[in-house]
Amino acid sequence: MSDAIRPQPGILDIALYEGGAAPSGAMTNAVKLSSNENPFGASDKAKDAYSRAVHQLHRYPSTDHAALRTAIADVHKLDAARVICGVGSDEIIHFLCQAYAGPGDEVLYTEHGFLMYKISALAAGATPVEVPERERTTDVAALLAACNERTKLVFIANPNNPTGTMISAAEVAQLAEGLPPQAILVLDGAYAEYVDGYDGGLSLVEARSNVVMTRTFSKIYGLGGLRIGWGYGPKAIIDVLNRIRGPFNLSNAQLEAAEAAVRDQEFVTRCRTDNARMRAWLAEALAELGVPSDTSLANFVLARFADPAEAEACDAFLREQGLIVRRVSGYKLPNCLRITVGDESSCRRVAHAVAQFKGMR
Numbered sequence: 001m002s003d004a005i006r007p008q009p010g011i012l013d014i015a016l017y018e019g020g021a022a023p024s025g026a027m028t029n030a031v032k033l034s035s036n037e038n039p040f041g042a043s044d045k046a047k048d049a050y051s052r053a054v055h056q057l058h059r060y061p062s063t064d065h066a067a068l069r070t071a072i073a074d075v076h077k078l079d080a081a082r083v084i085c086g087v088g089s090d091e092i093i094h095f096l097c098q099a100y101a102g103p104g105d106e107v108l109y110t111e112h113g114f115l116m117y118k119i120s121a122l123a124a125g126a127t128p129v130e131v132p133e134r135e136r137t138t139d140v141a142a143l144l145a146a147c148n149e150r151t152k153l154v155f156i157a158n159p160n161n162p163t164g165t166m167i168s169a170a171e172v173a174q175l176a177e178g179l180p181p182q183a184i185l186v187l188d189g190a191y192a193e194y195v196d197g198y199d200g201g202l203s204l205v206e207a208r209s210n211v212v213m214t215r216t217f218s219k220i221y222g223l224g225g226l227r228i229g230w231g232y233g234p235k236a237i238i239d240v241l242n243r244i245r246g247p248f249n250l251s252n253a254q255l256e257a258a259e260a261a262v263r264d265q266e267f268v269t270r271c272r273t274d275n276a277r278m279r280a281w282l283a284e285a286l287a288e289l290g291v292p293s294d295t296s297l298a299n300f301v302l303a304r305f306a307d308p309a310e311a312e313a314c315d316a317f318l319r320e321q322g323l324i325v326r327r328v329s330g331y332k333l334p335n336c337l338r339i340t341v342g343d344e345s346s347c348r349r350v351a352h353a354v355a356q357f358k359g360m361r
């Protein structure tokens with residue numbers, strides 16, 4: 001290839017995102033606990049809506065997503081005109097970087113933050129800036145100290161992945177209040193539904209002009225394979241994002257399934273309750289085996305081992321038992337394994353296998 005053909009600056013610095021490992025075909029009775037997927041799958045209502053979409057394959061989908069935005073607005077009591085839907089919340093993150101950050105601008109995120117923030121910042125030609133956390137928890141003072149006149153976007157996930165930790169609404173408000181005037185705070189609420197009574201930052205979005213919230217159908221709704229997410233923010237920002245959104249970014253099947261899913265809050269409540277029960281059980285069982293974790297508010301537990309070698313050895317041992325969990329060295333947590341909270345039998349299998357690994361059973 002000619003040396004004259006070169007991508008935009010930043011793009012060759014992107015390290016490809018690696019998804020959670022999937023069990024190989026040879027494994028029998030394997031369970032995938034590496035991608036924070038819902039062990040119960042999706043709501044039957046969402047599956048039915050998806051099936052019905054087969055009759056619309058020849059039709060172009062809606063460009064304004066009005067039906068899905070209305071359903072989201074009904075359920076969350078918000079303004080449908082300020083909702084934007086995307087191909088996963090990843091696409092909303094991408095739109096934000098593309099629209100608001102470019103060469104010379106800085107995009108902040110936390111030390112153990114989601115890798116997509118850095119990838120999208122680099123894709124936009126902006127400079128990614130990683131800010132230290134305090135004990136695997138978002139540090140508002142450190143984020144504010146890292147801001148300057150080049151700061152355009154500040155991403156935090158609350159609860160965060162892969163740490164599972166969360167900061168208070170008061171701390172998030174303090175962060176929004178302290179940002180320089182040209183910066184937007186993005187609250188990634190991928191795991192918000194797992195926190196009983198938490199609005200994902202919605203009230204802060206309503207109260208301010210510099211906060212955007214992102215949400216996803218990939219986690220508690222069990223629709224990760226279908227790729228649907230949404231964002232909510234000030235009208236002026238959502239209008240900007242809609243200008244760069246492809247008009248047909250979501251298919252009929254995605255729109256119909258998501259609409260049915262969000263209207264089935266009974267399913268969401270059931271999943272939240274079961275997750276909380278099994279998460280507490282798993283964290284406690286691991287702690288008794290000498291494997292501590294921070295209090296997780298999400299659908300996974302970040303198990304901490306003595307050192308990277310022990311984490312790696314335990315990962316290999318679990319894999320031999322057909323238990324696929326996530327190593328998180330890429331998130332600067334080499335001595336940890338992130339274990340998705342599965343159904344009861346999966347959680348019991350994990351605890352049993354870790355006990356065997358520790359020579360305690």
Ligand SMILES: *Cc1c(COP(=O)(O)O)cnc(C)c1O
Pocket residue numbers: 036087088089090091114157160161188190215216217218219224227228229
């Ligand atoms: C899983 C996850 C998402 C969701 O991404 P989608 O593109 O909506 O599937 C977003 N943010 C964080 C922190 C996540 O862990």
